[in-house]
Amino acid sequence: MLSGELVMLKTSHRGKVREFIVNVSEDDFHTDFGKIDLSVLIDKEPGDAVISHMGQEFTIQRPRMPDFFNHAKRSGAPMMPKDIGPIIAYTGLNKQDNVLDAGTGSGVLAMYLGSIAKRVLSYEIREDFAQIARQNVLSAGLDNVEIRCGNIIQEIASLDESFDVVTLDTQDSRHVIPHVRKVLNPGGFLVTYSPFFEQTKDIREAIEAAHFYDVRTMEFSEREISFSDRGTRPATARVGHTGFITIARK
Ligand SMILES: C[S@@+](CC[C@H](N)C(=O)[O-])C[C@H]1O[C@@H](n2cnc3c(N)ncnc32)[C@H](O)[C@@H]1O
Structure with a gap:
């Protein structure tokens, strides 16, 4: 992914899907499921995963109009x-x-x-x-x-x-x-x-x-x-x- 690009992070927790839209940057992003280092997104592609510091896995998607x-x-x-x-x-x-x-x-x-x-x-x-x-x-x-x-x-x-x-x-x-x-x-x-x-x-x-x-x-x-x-x-x-x-x- 490119620096500044919009990325959707999707995860499943107790049968419910949660998703967040973030920018690829040097920042940390805080969720109920732990902190995600957004700089790691630069080496990722849609379909790849990132793991929060609490071990929760998020799938990467490119957000679309819906x-x-x-x-x-x-x-x-x-x-x-x-x-x-x-x-x-x-x-x-x-x-x-x-x-x-x-x-x-x-x-x-x-x-x-x-x-x-x-x-x-x-x-x-x-x-x-x-x-x-x-x-x-x-x-x-x-x-x-x-x-x-x-x-x-x-x-x-x-x-x-x-x-x-x-x-x-x-x-x-x-x-x-x-x-x-x-x-x-x-x-x-x-x-x-x-x-x-x-x-x-x-x-x-x-x-x-x-x-x-x-x-x-x-x-x-x-x-x-x-x-x-x-x-x-x-x-x-x-x-x-x-x-x-x-x-x-x-
Ligand atoms: C139902 S909303 C529009 C929703 C929008 N199509 C959307 O998809 O988000 C109608 C809006 O028109 C604005 N509005 C009403 N009369 C207007 C006017 N004469 N000129 C510009 N905006 C106006 C209202 O403040 C309101 O925010």
């Missing part, structure tokens, strides 16, 4: 992977894309988009939330996700950049939509996320008034299957309703 999702600090409700996946698929997000996102919240959507796109610019109205999201972005090692504090309704009007995808996850998205055409490249996508039918209806009206193509509103569900000695069935605890996703094209 790990950063699990470890991110939450300022509010982050978007769930079941909703992020379709946004990436239906917009065809790729490494040439510039993305405008609001509100940042914990930065989870911005980080997932940033792990694929060229650049993500995300606006968050609350400075304390913006700080948490910046910390999450830093912890994920992403240098192409910029978080600015500001009200997207005002900020979008003065932006002189253009974007391939615009994602809106704010209560007042309908007031942002009239300005989106100005900053969206031809053929680019607008995506909104809204938990309520009423909010979604307002969004649809605003999109219609702004003359977009191919407008669709969808809800995505996730049903995990549980396997046990008693039988196999859909898990009784599940991710319930989250939000509606509306996608439109310029």
